[in-house]
Amino acid sequence: MKERRTGAREAVLDAIRAAEPLSRVELAAMTGLTEASISTTVRKLLGEGLVVETGRTPTGGKPRTLLRLDPAARIAVGVHLDEDVTTYVLTGQTGGVISRMTRPAAPAGAGAADLVRRLAADVGSLVDGSGVDRVRCLGIGLVGADPRLARDHDLTEATGWPVLLENAATAAAVGEYWVARVEAARPFAALYLGSGLGAGIVAGGEPLRGSHTRAGEFGHLCLQVDGPACWCGSRGCLEALAGPQVVVEAARADPVAAGEAGLGAARSTVADFAAVARAARAGAPACRALLDDSARYVAAAAESLVNLVDVDLLVLTGPGFAAASFVYAPAITARLGPADARTWHRSVSVTVSLAAATASATGAAALVLQEALRSGQQ
Amino acid sequence: MKERRTGAREAVLDAIRAAEPLSRVELAAMTGLTEASISTTVRKLLGEGLVVETGRTPTGGKPRTLLRLDPAARIAVGVHLDEDVTTYVLTGQTGGVISRMTRPAAPAGAGAADLVRRLAADVGSLVDGSGVDRVRCLGIGLVGADPRLARDHDLTEATGWPVLLENAATAAAVGEYWVARVEAARPFAALYLGSGLGAGIVAGGEPLRGSHTRAGEFGHLCLQVDGPACWCGSRGCLEALAGPQVVVEAARADPVAAGEAGLGAARSTVADFAAVARAARAGAPACRALLDDSARYVAAAAESLVNLVDVDLLVLTGPGFAAASFVYAPAITARLGPADARTWHRSVSVTVSLAAATASATGAAALVLQEALRSGQQ
DNA sequence: CCATTATCTTAAGCTGGTGAAGGAACGGCG
DNA sequence: CGCCGTTCCTTCACCAGCTTAAGATAATGG
Numbered sequence: 001m002k003e004r005r006t007g008a009r010e011a012v013l014d015a016i017r018a019a020e021p022l023s024r025v026e027l028a029a030m031t032g033l034t035e036a037s038i039s040t041t042v043r044k045l046l047g048e049g050l051v052v053e054t055g056r057t058p059t060g061g062k063p064r065t066l067l068r069l070d071p072a073a074r075i076a077v078g079v080h081l082d083e084d085v086t087t088y089v090l091t092g093q094t095g096g097v098i099s100r101m102t103r104p105a106a107p108a109g110a111g112a113a114d115l116v117r118r119l120a121a122d123v124g125s126l127v128d129g130s131g132v133d134r135v136r137c138l139g140i141g142l143v144g145a146d147p148r149l150a151r152d153h154d155l156t157e158a159t160g161w162p163v164l165l166e167n168a169a170t171a172a173a174v175g176e177y178w179v180a181r182v183e184a185a186r187p188f189a190a191l192y193l194g195s196g197l198g199a200g201i202v203a204g205g206e207p208l209r210g211s212h213t214r215a216g217e218f219g220h221l222c223l224q225v226d227g228p229a230c231w232c233g234s235r236g237c238l239e240a241l242a243g244p245q246v247v248v249e250a251a252r253a254d255p256v257a258a259g260e261a262g263l264g265a266a267r268s269t270v271a272d273f274a275a276v277a278r279a280a281r282a283g284a285p286a287c288r289a290l291l292d293d294s295a296r297y298v299a300a301a302a303e304s305l306v307n308l309v310d311v312d313l314l315v316l317t318g319p320g321f322a323a324a325s326f327v328y329a330p331a332i333t334a335r336l337g338p339a340d341a342r343t344w345h346r347s348v349s350v351t352v353s354l355a356a357a358t359a360s361a362t363g364a365a366a367l368v369l370q371e372a373l374r375s376g377q378q
Numbered sequence: 379m380k381e382r383r384t385g386a387r388e389a390v391l392d393a394i395r396a397a398e399p400l401s402r403v404e405l406a407a408m409t410g411l412t413e414a415s416i417s418t419t420v421r422k423l424l425g426e427g428l429v430v431e432t433g434r435t436p437t438g439g440k441p442r443t444l445l446r447l448d449p450a451a452r453i454a455v456g457v458h459l460d461e462d463v464t465t466y467v468l469t470g471q472t473g474g475v476i477s478r479m480t481r482p483a484a485p486a487g488a489g490a491a492d493l494v495r496r497l498a499a500d501v502g503s504l505v506d507g508s509g510v511d512r513v514r515c516l517g518i519g520l521v522g523a524d525p526r527l528a529r530d531h532d533l534t535e536a537t538g539w540p541v542l543l544e545n546a547a548t549a550a551a552v553g554e555y556w557v558a559r560v561e562a563a564r565p566f567a568a569l570y571l572g573s574g575l576g577a578g579i580v581a582g583g584e585p586l587r588g589s590h591t592r593a594g595e596f597g598h599l600c601l602q603v604d605g606p607a608c609w610c611g612s613r614g615c616l617e618a619l620a621g622p623q624v625v626v627e628a629a630r631a632d633p634v635a636a637g638e639a640g641l642g643a644a645r646s647t648v649a650d651f652a653a654v655a656r657a658a659r660a661g662a663p664a665c666r667a668l669l670d671d672s673a674r675y676v677a678a679a680a681e682s683l684v685n686l687v688d689v690d691l692l693v694l695t696g697p698g699f700a701a702a703s704f705v706y707a708p709a710i711t712a713r714l715g716p717a718d719a720r721t722w723h724r725s726v727s728v729t730v731s732l733a734a735a736t737a738s739a740t741g742a743a744a745l746v747l748q749e750a751l752r753s754g755q756q
Numbered sequence: 757c758c759a760t761t762a763t764c765t766t767a768a769g770c771t772g773g774t775g776a777a778g779g780a781a782c783g784g785c786g
Numbered sequence: 787c788g789c790c791g792t793t794c795c796t797t798c799a800c801c802a803g804c805t806t807a808a809g810a811t812a813a814t815g816g
Contacts, residue, residue, distance in 0.1 A: 023763080033804080036765075036766080037803080041803095061760075061812075061813060211564070215686065218686065222682045223600060232721040305686065310590055339598070344610075402794075412774055415774075418773095418796085440792075
């Protein structure tokens with residue numbers, strides 16, 4: 001009935017994650033496994049402390065005992081190296097943030113060794129400060145890799161934890177999958193607006209990575225055949241037409257918009273974009289117009305994505321959408337409407353991530369947990 | 379080492395399909411399975427007649443016995459209901475076409491029952507005429523579903539064979555996967571140009587289908603935010619800007635081009651498009667200009683696809699590309715070049731299907747075989 | 757206290773894989 | 787010719803993971 005792609009262990013953890021609390025009978029029904037099989041796998045998980053029994057539901061006969069994930073049974077650290085800040089997140093099994101920390105990004109001048117030392121120290125103090133036992137932490141997920149961190153190996157040595165690299169959009173998608181409890185079988189895409197535009201696509205429970213782990217370059221969908229040159233070397237890319245850099249540059253170029261948003265000395269793209277979005281939200285017309293213009297393009301690109309991979313859920317995430325989803329979400333919905341109703345007979349939900357600003361870091365940590373817990377090697 | 383997503387049976391068949399002939403030792407190395415395991419699965423496959431031993435390679439010690447698929451051990455019928463013609467293909471395990479048949483499409487006025495009767499009769503005579511035993515045929519793959527065939531059930535009843543529905547582009551991709559022996563792990567996309575434009579995307583050995591089996595609507599990538607209205611209800615879709623219908627209409631509207639291509643009474647889009655392509659190939663400048671214009675858009679859309687799902691192989695297929703790939707393939711290659719070299723550090727191969735005209739029908743048959751052989755139920 | 761109902765566990769068996777040891781087919785060499 | 791070593795292929799014992807079938811457990815209501 002329901003697909004069973006790998007072991008019972010994974011299926012059970014996924015089911016509980018998506019719809020906790022659950023009894024064993026319900027688990028059997030959802031995963032397609034036997035009650036016998038559920039019984040034994042659950043016993044194992046109880047033994048490892050990953051799952052806890054909590055409460056019971058009365059029925060006609062023996063009441064069901066409900067199962068939950070123990071949020072702090074295993075944890076992982078997510079690190080997001082952004083242009084101007086580095087975000088650290090400590091995440092438990094349920095995707096919930098146990099503690100977090102933000103620090104200004106390491107100066108561009110600092111050497112590789114310095115950067116590694118700094119990250120290792122921050123991660124260590126985050127874990128220690130959280131009160132959770134160090135051995136429960138399974139690893140570090142790292143997003144937005146700095147070229148100085150080409151060898152994740154270094155950070156592994158410095159901290160003793162395994163390190164997993166991922167790109168921001170894919171990590172954000174996985175984070176969403178955990179935090180927002182997307183059903184395992186449902187394909188969806190997370191659109192990420194940070195200093196650029198990316199998409200994390202999850203199909204069949206697994207993120208789509210492609211040949212070179214470089215799937216999801218949403219910002220380089222072409223929206224104008226002979227459009228302006230993009231830094232990537234092509235022309236007419238979404239990012240070159242309506243990316244955050246373009247919005248920020250346009251705002252700086254227009255004295256009215258710059259005034260509305262209070263753009264002073266050059267800061268990071270992310271910070272400036274957020275300033276424009278805040279101004280627009282407060283009613284500033286010039287800033288609003290800039291965002292509306294950007295949203296037209298983003299919406300068209302979103303439609304392309306939906307038509308190509310056929311998802312019926314789009315999650316907007318990342319700092320950019322955290323600040324400006326009030327413009328982009330309606331634009332996307334409006335753009336998708338006519339063709340969906342007339343031709344495709346589908347209805348795509350567009351939602352905004354609940355934790356858009358930390359989505360990537362959370363997702364990176366979730367990926368580490370997922371890898372480790374599914375297979376069960378300690 | 380190599381991924382092993384499901385059973386040994388599937389892995390072995392896939393490996394042989396991709397690189398026959400192979401010895402058992404080589405199979406063990408390629409699949410990551412034990413030689414012991416290979417031995418037993420191969421014995422089973424030999425028993426079923428799916429695989430045959432053929433020849434041996436001398437080595438230092440005991441020579442290897444080579445294994446091949448027996449092309450005619452199991453067969454399936456692929457049917458492609460196109461606008462104006464219906465193509466029937468009888469395909470063996472290796473994807474090779476055993477026999478084929480083309481008939482004019484059933485008149486639009488005919489009823490559902492008529493259509494089913496006609497298809498059943500054609501399929502029956504194809505199988506019987508091929509000399510292959512009827513019981514070796516595992517089913518019928520049907521592409522380009524006519525609304526009158528909404529219930530594939532009817533055709534199953536009329537023929538006694540299971541029927542599988544698929545869309546043209548996905549089927550073409552699977553066909554390519556078989557015929558051109560694409561490696562199992564390599565993600566790729568097949569672009570299909572028929573009466574419309576579609577893409578079949580294969581990632582992780584499985585075609586990407588999406589939420590509603592509607593992935594791959596390549597023709598509805600947006601290439602111009604406020605472009606011309608498309609029949610789908612949106613604006614600026616590739617198909618509305620540069621699809622085959624648009625090319626044909628433009629050719630008809632331009633007396634020079636119409637003359638070059640010899641466009642007379644209205645025929646099908648596919649036939650007219652092929653006429654334009656033939657003229658262009660023969661040197662007709664107006665037709666060539668029309669195709670060049672279309673190719674600019676298709677190339678940009680192909681770039682979007684590559685950037686979004688990260689494939690490094692694009693196969694052009696379908697009757698449209700069969701006739702006009704000499705224009706489209708170079709255009710796509712040229713468009714991808716700059717950004718691939720500068721930013722993505724990848725090199726995308728663009729190839730033309732060897733059997734572009736029958737790709738869909740072959741692919742549909744291949745899908746039936748794949749389903750049946752992998753699991754081994756009869 | 758016992759029948760009823762429903763949940764959960766236990767025990768035996770099947771399937772599909774592994775690891776290690778042994779048998780089979782060759783060429784080369786005395 | 788017989789005896790190497792070499793390499794390929796098979797056999798056998800075993801294990802993991804899941805299923806089926808039967809039984810143990812915990813509540814409810816007469």
